[in-house]
Amino acid sequence: MSKLIQTFHTTWLPDMISAAMLRLDRVHPEIQGNKWFKLKYNLQAAERTGKKQLLTFGGAYSNHIAATAAACRMIGWPCIGVIRGERPPVLSHTLIQAEADGMELQFISREAYRHKTQVGWETLYPDHYIIPEGGHNVLGALGCEEIAASLNPGPQTPAADYTHLLCPVGTGTTLAGIINATQGAEVIGISALKGATSLDDDVQALLKPGHNPNWRIFHNFHEGGYGKITPAVIDFMNAFYTETSIPLDVVYTAKMMLAFRKLALDMYFPAGSVVRLVHTGACRAIFRWPPAFYAFSTVFTIFEQLYVFLPTYRLNGFNCMKQIVRLLFAAGILILSNTTVKAQIANPPVLPNFRP
Secondary structure, three states: OHHHEEEEOOOOOOOOOEEEEEEHHHOOOOOOOOHHHHHHHHHHHHHHOOOOOEEEEEOOOOHHHHHHHHHHHHHOOOEEEEEEOOOOOOOOHHHHHHHHOOEEEEEEOHHHHHOHHHOOHHHHOOOOEEOOHHHOOHHHHHHHHHHHHOOOOEOOEOOOOOOEEEEEEOOOHHHHHHHHOOOOOEEEEEEOOOOOOOHHHHHHHOOOOOOOOEEEEEOOOOOOOOOOOOHHHHHHHHHHHHHHOOOOOOOOHHHHHHHHHHHHHOOOOOOOOEEEEEEOOOOOOOOOOOHHHHHHHHHHHHHHHHHHHOOOOEEOOEEHHHHHHHHHHHHHHHHHHOOOOOHHHOOOOOOOOOOO
């Protein structure tokens, strides 16, 4: 894992701070980033219980859904993805790939999805091993402990040789695992969700008793909310790639790096701080979006905002404006899919065997 640590310096990073990125986006071309770590012990538990069929949950663009489908294809297991929302006329690129990998997609309403934890999935699917959304369980956090362990100098010196560690936060599973395996450093989570202060409790629930870590989550660096794309975020991604050759994903790592820049410039880190940042990947090939897509996304963002205020027109029972927005978004995805730069994950390390 030490080969995945890449030091970097930028024009905005103070000289008194040193920084390096743990490039989990290079772990595997399909099961990228933290996804492998959250799946590892869940897959082993499924095999031990004899339930070689999986059922899990996610949205239309869920990296967890894509990673689970890819993992099950590799080991030859059937799997079901319970997807938030009604089935759309055109599937997202994530769900298209998940189906191609053999995942059976089951769509439920957003209202039903909000209450999914109240459903007896184990009773409905007794032969399936159930993995929560995002791999958010004790076994998922256990796998993520290995992320922090890989940053330590060695097994005989478990104390961190860095002062701060930053990690994006979605469900809190990765952050909890990292906290459980970190000694002597401040662990900072950057939430990608707007107003999700309950993440603090979600992380606390996965922490080991008796461990007294130094950790916190910042909730004010979401840049407008989960999955929100702004020209400022895109410009930052491009500039950061130009300076460091490290590609970022727009949902998690770009916003983590924006938070790091703000904290560094606000003198949050004392002089002499050694900062490690976890690149949690984006499941598929990490890319630097081309200028053509940036231009499109800027126009799309403006159009999307106008759509909120424009009157609703209907033609043959369809909302015309909504259909136009969908078509624009689909066009953007096509551009994105055909311009990915895969050189960053050429010859990735081989994942360990899934089996215990």
